[in-house]
Amino acid sequence: MSSTTQAMLNQSLFDQEQEMQTQMGFLPFPPSLSFPLLGSCNNQSLKSFTINSLPHPSSLAAHENEVPSSTTINLTETLLLSSAGNIKQREDHITSSADLGGPQLLSLQRSSANLWAWGETNESLSSKKMAGEDHLGVAAVKMKKIKSRRKVREPRFCFKTMSDIDVLDDGYKWRKYGQKVVKNTQHPRSYYRCTQDNCRVKKRVERLAEDPRMVITTYEGRHVHSPSHDQEDSSQASSHLNNFFW
DNA sequence: CGCGTTTGACCGGCGC
DNA sequence: GCGCCGGTCAAACGCG
Numbered sequence: 668m669s670s671t672t673q674a675m676l677n678q679s680l681f682d683q684e685q686e687m688q689t690q691m692g693f694l695p696f697p698p699s700l701s702f703p704l705l706g707s708c709n710n711q712s713l714k715s716f717t718i719n720s721l722p723h724p725s726s727l728a729a730h731e732n733e734v735p736s737s738t739t740i741n742l743t744e745t746l747l748l749s750s751a752g753n754i755k756q757r758e759d760h761i762t763s764s765a766d767l768g769g770p771q772l773l774s775l776q777r778s779s780a781n782l783w784a785w786g787e788t789n790e791s792l793s794s795k796k797m798a799g800e801d802h803l804g805v806a807a808v809k810m811k812k813i814k815s816r817r818k819v820r821e822p823r824f825c826f827k828t829m830s831d832i833d834v835l836d837d838g839y840k841w842r843k844y845g846q847k848v849v850k851n852t853q854h855p856r857s858y859y860r861c862t863q864d865n866c867r868v869k870k871r872v873e874r875l876a877e878d879p880r881m882v883i884t885t886y887e888g889r890h891v892h893s894p895s896h897d898q899e900d901s902s903q904a905s906s907h908l909n910n911f912f913w
Numbered sequence: 914c915g916c917g918t919t920t921g922a923c924c925g926g927c928g929c
Numbered sequence: 930g931c932g933c934c935g936g937t938c939a940a941a942c943g944c945g
Binding site for chain 3 (some may be wrong): 844858
Binding site for chain 1 (some may be wrong): 916917918919929
């Protein structure tokens, strides 16, 4: 790729990031769409990678019946990532990506069905619902708050990596709060919450049915703190992570 | 004893 | 309305 082309691409990426930030209030990925360092597990190191292209934001303004936009991107790491997809969509795109050449490829996918995962999208909806709760008793309101909290989806992204261990060391401390065997899978899905006070970030970990060597990790929400200090040796990344708390 | 995991029960969303 | 399913809760348990 020539330097001119690279420069144009960089400018394009910058423009797209600006537009996404405007539309969503924040970027679903860190600036320049580089993946934050997540730490390492044994010899499996999850390093930053650069996305060479991404779907233009205009293609993200989908209507309900539209086919989700999908862009397949070469990676510098053998990781596969999708953002904010629900499980079915994620599985669909993973299947299609595998057809296109396996873990060397990365897919980004967004559709209107995914928009709810980007925080602000449902804000007007949830605020309307909250407005009608005046008549409810305390217990009901409390329960309602719990339910509504569930409805407000945090930004999510997931990635796939090949690893013997399920829980990759990403610098944060997690507490397992559930495990579930989901339909049509042999491997249980584990649910983790960040142990930090006031941090509601969650992650799900499961193994791919088609290839048990692959671990799918889905993060939901944004950390309100830095990674644990006992992971300080991953210094190069900490400044990056401090900015985005993914 | 404190913290993390396990696991069955429960709940809400969704499709039919 | 009903049943299925994914996600969460919380008591019991294990471990250092």
